[in-house]
Structures are given as C-alpha cells and as structure tokens.
Amino acid sequence: MEEVRGRRVRLDPNKIVLTAGSTSANEILMFCLGETGDAFLIPTPYYPGYDRDLKWRTGVEIVPIHCSSSNHFRVTKDALTKAYTQAHTLNLNVKGVLITNPSNPLGTTMTKEDLDMIINFCMEKHIHIVSDEIFSATVFDSSNFISILESLQQTKFKSVKNLVHVVYSLSKDLGLSGFRVGMIYSNNERVLSAATKMSSFGLVSSQTQHLVSNILVDKKFMKYYIKENTRRLKKRHEMLVSNLKRIGIHCLTSNAGLFCWVDMRHLLSSNTFEGEFELWKRILCDVKLNISPGSSCHCSEPGWFRICFANVSEEILHVSLHRMKVFVEEINSNCHDRGYNGPNLICKWMFGLSLFKGQMER
Secondary structure (H helix, E strand, C coil): CCCCCCCCCCHHHHHHEEEEEHHHHHHHHHHEEECCCEEEEEECCCCCHHHHCCCCCCCEEEEECCCCCHHHHCCCCHHHHHHHHHHHCCCCCEEEEECCCCCCCCCCCCCCCHHHHHHHHHHHHHHHHECCCCHHHHCCCCCCCCCCCHHHHHHHHHHHHHEEEEEEEEECCCCCHHHHCCEEECCCCCHHHHHHHHHHHHHCCHHHHHHHHHHHHCCHHHHHHHHHHHHHHHHHHHHHHHHHHHHEEEEECCCCCCEEEECCCCHHHCCCHHHEEEEEEHHHHHHCCEEEHHHHCCCCCCCCCEEEEECCHHHHHHHHHHHHHHHHHHHHHHHCCCCCCCCCHHHHHHHHHHHHHHHCCC
C-alpha cells in the first residue's frame, strides 16, 4: 500500500485488519459505524454491489450524492449538502460518506482539492469517511494516485484521523479476486478492535496468506508487475476509447480502472431510463455484448454505460468493437434511408421493429 502511494504515506501494520476481500471489509465497517436507521452518502454513479454489501445485513441505508456529467461527475459541496439534507428528510441519521477512489464505474481519480473538500465537509458534520481504494494501483495515466491518507497528513486534518477508514484489496491490483484478501486500515482503536473480532466470520486462510506474502516480499517482481500492468491497461484503454470514438461513441475522460464510462445518450429511443433499458437489451440480445447500464450504478442521467476492457483478450475486444461498429452503422444507415433527422427517431423505429419481431417469434 505504501509503494502504490509513492511512499508518501507511512502505514502502521498494527492498524490493518485482514478480511475475506473488500466485500467483507465494507460490510464490517458498516456494522462498526452504523445501526439500522443510519445512512451513508455515496456519490453516483457507484458500484452496484454496495446495495448488497452495505445494506443487506447491517440495516444501514444509502443516500446518493447525485453527480452530473456537466462537470465530469465530480463531487461538489452543493451535491454533498443536498444529499445530507435529503437523508434527514427521510429521518435517517447520517453516519458518514463513502467514496471509491479510483472510481468504479467512472475510472477517474479524485484530486487533492476533491478530497480536501470532502474531509472538510465531514469534519463540519463530525461524520465518518470510508475510502474504498481497491483500484489504487490501476492508475495508468497520472503522475500519482492521491490517497485520502495523504490528505490526512495535513495539520488542519489531524483532528479527524479517527473518522477516516480505508478499504483495500489485492483482487484488482494483482488480479487475485478468488484469493479473497481484503483489509481495513484505520486509526480508530475502537473500530480496529470491533473489526478484528468481526473478521473471525470471514478470515483469510493461512495457506492464502502464506502464498500471498511470498508474492509481496518479492520486491523486484512487484515493481515490474505494477509497471507492466499499468502499461497494458493504458494501451488497452486507448484502444477501446479510440475505436469507439471512430464510430461516434465517446467516453468520459478517465485514467484508472479496468473499464470505461461510455456515453450512448445519442442512441436512446427516448431520454429516459426505459430508453436506456431498451438499448441495453438490444446490445445484449442482438449484438451479444454484455455492458452495464448506468441505471444499475444509480446514475442520475440515462444513456451512460460501463464497458470493461481488461477481463477479455485483445482478440475478443476487437470482435466486440467490430460488433458495436456494425450496430451503430446500421442505426445510421436506417436513419439516412428513412430521412430521419435524429438518432432517437430511428431508435424508436428499430426498437419497435425488434419488439414486434420478438412478439411474432413467441
């Protein structure tokens, strides 16, 4: 964790609690910090699994911090305040803010200014911050990843150290998802004590710990692996973004992660989440590609999708991009042939035809 943060942050190994992956880490923190009727504020769009990990067994609620494409989905003080007010309107007691940095699904990293603003807000309200940083070593197009732990080193934030908790995992950075090695890092002794007891329900096996420790102790390999991994991620990212751009599909500018946040609003039959669902269904059933619709990530604007590019071979990615090219060309061709002036009209015609065809086949 220190190496990934450029050794600008020194960590105390006694303040780490090992868990069976970041899923377990996040749930344990919710049990430690919240009760039924409490809430955490989370910027949208966010990882869909949080609805399960944070809420199902803990009784803690999620209140979205609605972010907009107009400022590239950055968190603002105004959005934070609105979410905080909304929570109290719902009779929920706000216990904290949870952020993902780098973001899943955006693939973006937070700036120092972003982090300072969130810390200041939470300091004013005296609420906790959970920073999920499981993609921290996937940053491929930025000089440094800035962890919230680095921001905490500023003198003005010394008083809130006990309110900040970091979740990390080896699943993304080292491609070890099935090993289930996650962790909580906190300066709060009460949280560490409770989390250590709760981790008994989701331990990392001794065999896994032994194997992983042998990997991590090989400094030469680790340095090479992280450097080569980020190089490949950058190359694959550029391949996806440039090819989508050629066929008229643009992506949010991003610099980390294993995915892109893709703008397909111009392909919607209507500017609604129903239109988004129709487009997703057609891409899934006709184009045979499975991408995540923005609504599954609680995005407040229909038409955004998450496309993963690091979990398939380069050959499969080429095939996928070719299918998307044919799909978009088909829309453009039908639009031109029928004299329509916008993609929404042609999409309406095509989705209507697709639904009619499906009804006839059934």
